[in-house]
Amino acid sequence: DMQMTQSPSSLSASVGDRVTITCQASQDISNYLHWYQQKPGKAPKLLIYDASNLETGVPSRFSGSGSGTDFTFTISSLQPEDIATYYCQYYQDVPVTFGQGTRLEIK
Amino acid sequence: EVQVVESGGALVQPGGSLRLSCAASGFTLSSYWMHWVRQAPGKGLVWVSRSDNDGRSTSYADSVKGRFTMSRDNAKNTLYLQMNSLRAEDTAVYYCARDVPHRRFDPWGQGTLVIVSS
Numbered sequence: 001d002m003q004m005t006q007s008p009s010s011l012s013a014s015v016g017d018r019v020t021i022t023c024q025a026s027q028d029i030s031n032y033l034h035w036y037q038q039k040p041g042k043a044p045k046l047l048i049y050d051a052s053n054l055e056t057g058v059p060s061r062f063s064g065s066g067s068g069t070d071f072t073f074t075i076s077s078l079q080p081e082d083i084a085t086y087y088c089q090y091y092q093d094v095p096v097t098f099g100q101g102t103r104l105e106i107k
Numbered sequence: 108e109v110q111v112v113e114s115g116g117a118l119v120q121p122g123g124s125l126r127l128s129c130a131a132s133g134f135t136l137s138s139y140w141m142h143w144v145r146q147a148p149g150k151g152l153v154w155v156s157r158s159d160n161d162g163r164s165t166s167y168a169d170s171v172k173g174r175f176t177m178s179r180d181n182a183k184n185t186l187y188l189q190m191n192s193l194r195a196e197d198t199a200v201y202y203c204a205r206d207v208p209h210r211r212f213d214p215w216g217q218g219t220l221v222i223v224s225s
Contacts, residue, residue, distance in 0.1 A: 043215035091210040094166040096154035
């Protein structure tokens with residue numbers, strides 16, 4: 001099965017900082033990679049699909065890039081409301097695989 | 108508004124059974140594949156199962172295969188997850204999610220908590 005290695009597992013940054021999270025696939029997955037945000041006690045929310053496409057209604061400070069095995073998720077200017085855990089997801093067929101998650105905190 | 112709402116979570120003893128429901132509104136369930144995903148307390152997201160549009164084809168994670176059964180009643184716009192032979196490690200919040208173009212999960216429900224404990 002596909003393995004998705006997400007890093008770091010936690011991250012502390014200041015408001016206004018540029019934040020980067022990476023996700024590495026164990027095999028070439030083209031661009032079948034999505035990014036979700038999960039705020040405490042809430043359901044996950046889709047932010048980026050197909051590695052680099054911004055979901056409708058999602059602020060433009062969020063972006064994604066990459067293809068093949070290496071992917072990056074970026075928040076260009078961290079806002080207080082961005083406190084959450086972020087997950088990458090690979091889904092071309094089952095089993096669907098999630099990264100371990102990155103907990104983002106405000107410094 | 109497009110939404111899904113899970114229900115049926117409870118405290119159940121090891122070896123017991125439980126059926127979760129996921130009520131869809133704002134869209135026609137029969138037009139979409141659907142998934143169940145779970146999240147153990149303080150842990151990450153783990154895919155559980157998938158159903159095609161009419162429920163004839165289902166897939167499961169190895170950890171639940173043979174114990175969990177996903178089904179749907181498209182006339183009632185409702186998805187189900189029958190969970191048998193429950194174990195402590197099945198303790199989690201269970202989410203249902205719609206499978207939309209580009210293989211995205213959107214939306215997700217708010218989740219329902221299953222606790223397996225004696």
